[in-house]
Amino acid sequence: MVVKLDTSPLQEWRGYTGKPFLISGPCSAETEEQVMETAKQLARLNKVNVFRSGIWKPRTRPNSFEGIGVDGLKWLKNVKQETGLLVGTEVASERHVYEALKYGIDLLWIGARTSVNPFTVQEISNALNGVDVMVLVKNPINPDLELWIGAIERIAKAGIKRLGAIHRGFSAYEKTSYRNQPNWQLPIELRRRIPDLPLICDPSHIAGSREYIHEISQKALDLNYDGLMIESHIDPDNALSDAQQQLTPNDLKELLSRLILRSPSTSDPKLLDVLGELRQQIDVFDDHLIDLIEQRMKVAETIGYYKKENNITILQSMRWDEIVKRVMVKGKAKGLSQELIDIIFKAIHQESINHQMKIMNNGIVKE
Numbered sequence: 001m002v003v004k005l006d007t008s009p010l011q012e013w014r015g016y017t018g019k020p021f022l023i024s025g026p027c028s029a030e031t032e033e034q035v036m037e038t039a040k041q042l043a044r045l046n047k048v049n050v051f052r053s054g055i056w057k058p059r060t061r062p063n064s065f066e067g068i069g070v071d072g073l074k075w076l077k078n079v080k081q082e083t084g085l086l087v088g089t090e091v092a093s094e095r096h097v098y099e100a101l102k103y104g105i106d107l108l109w110i111g112a113r114t115s116v117n118p119f120t121v122q123e124i125s126n127a128l129n130g131v132d133v134m135v136l137v138k139n140p141i142n143p144d145l146e147l148w149i150g151a152i153e154r155i156a157k158a159g160i161k162r163l164g165a166i167h168r169g170f171s172a173y174e175k176t177s178y179r180n181q182p183n184w185q186l187p188i189e190l191r192r193r194i195p196d197l198p199l200i201c202d203p204s205h206i207a208g209s210r211e212y213i214h215e216i217s218q219k220a221l222d223l224n225y226d227g228l229m230i231e232s233h234i235d236p237d238n239a240l241s242d243a244q245q246q247l248t249p250n251d252l253k254e255l256l257s258r259l260i261l262r263s264p265s266t267s268d269p270k271l272l273d274v275l276g277e278l279r280q281q282i283d284v285f286d287d288h289l290i291d292l293i294e295q296r297m298k299v300a301e302t303i304g305y306y307k308k309e310n311n312i313t314i315l316q317s318m319r320w321d322e323i324v325k326r327v328m329v330k331g332k333a334k335g336l337s338q339e340l341i342d343i344i345f346k347a348i349h350q351e352s353i354n355h356q357m358k359i360m361n362n363g364i365v366k367e
């Protein structure tokens with residue numbers, strides 16, 4: 001059950017920040033000079049709401065730079081005083097929360113390696129009880145929406161009102177051009193389930209390299225995200241963590257100038273009319289799709305009776321291979337992506353198998 005959030009402060013937060021809510025700063029605080037110089041250059045852009053910097057760094061392997069620790073919090077406090085920017089850092093334990101609050105940190109985020117662990121999230125939630133601070137919950141490293149929502153609920157239960165989520169992508173075994181898989185459907189579903197929760201995209205950790213940050217940011221804005229968290233550093237190539245994905249403040253400025261902001265809705269009656277008509281057409285096609293799938297299942301069921309009578313297996317690999325090849329060719333010719341055809345036909349095939357299983361086993365098999 002999703003905790004009912006009091007959404008009014010969230011709306012206020014959204015309203016007052018304008019769009020996109022921008023969080024930027026280095027992956028890690030390394031030296032006082034690096035932190036202050038990055039912050040000053042970012043402040044001059046007049047676009048950044050919160051200066052971020054990791055103080056405690058969750059590194060994959062030991063003997064990497066694991067963060068500067070509490071000293072870095074003093075630097076963040078100085079950034080706030082000198083630049084007027086709000087400041088934020090990652091917390092991964094109760095102690096981190098206490099230390100960060102002691103130094104007046106405005107925004108705390110829970111990292112992807114922490115939001116996977118309900119024990120730790122609960123511990124952080126206990127430390128936050130009754131505190132008025134902004135908290136953003138990154139998605140867990142595995143693509144598990146319930147786990148992400150669970151972590152958000154735990155923090156909401158501490159009474160945190162300025163609460164939001166950060167989409168930073170998901171680990172995958174296969175190597176692709178991105179460091180983490182965006183799996184856009186997960187944050188889209190999160191938004192459907194908790195519509196008032198501010199949603200921020202972290203293109204830096206999805207991309208893993210500078211070249212993809214713009215395209216991911218634009219996609220997030222086109223999906224009506226509320227904000228972006230983009231890593232920046234005065235000397236990215238020599239950064240002690242995530243060197244390949246950090247931008248100089250100047251590169252960030254250039255990237256922001258290329259982003260196109262679109263309006264989330266329209267009140268133009270003519271446009272609404274046109275969209276209304278087109279959406280009716282979409283609904284008709286969706287009804288057709290469901291009717292067609294129903295008819296396809298009826299045929300699959302008939303085949304199921306024959307298989308049962310003749311005692312042959314449900315899965316006929318060669319036939320399935322023939323279907324896959326045929327629909328892939330056809331889909332391609334129609335301008336549909338191989339990915340779509342793959343997902344749709346695997347799902348349809350599984351549904352046919354489920355229907356045939358029921359017939360084979362007299363309807364006693366669970367779907």
Ligand code: PEP
Nearest residue numbers: 027054111112113168205
């Ligand atoms: C970070 O923001 O630097 C970080 C460690 O992120 P994540 O938890 O998304 O890996």
Ligand code: MN
Nearest residue numbers: 027231241242
């Ligand atoms: Mn990082």
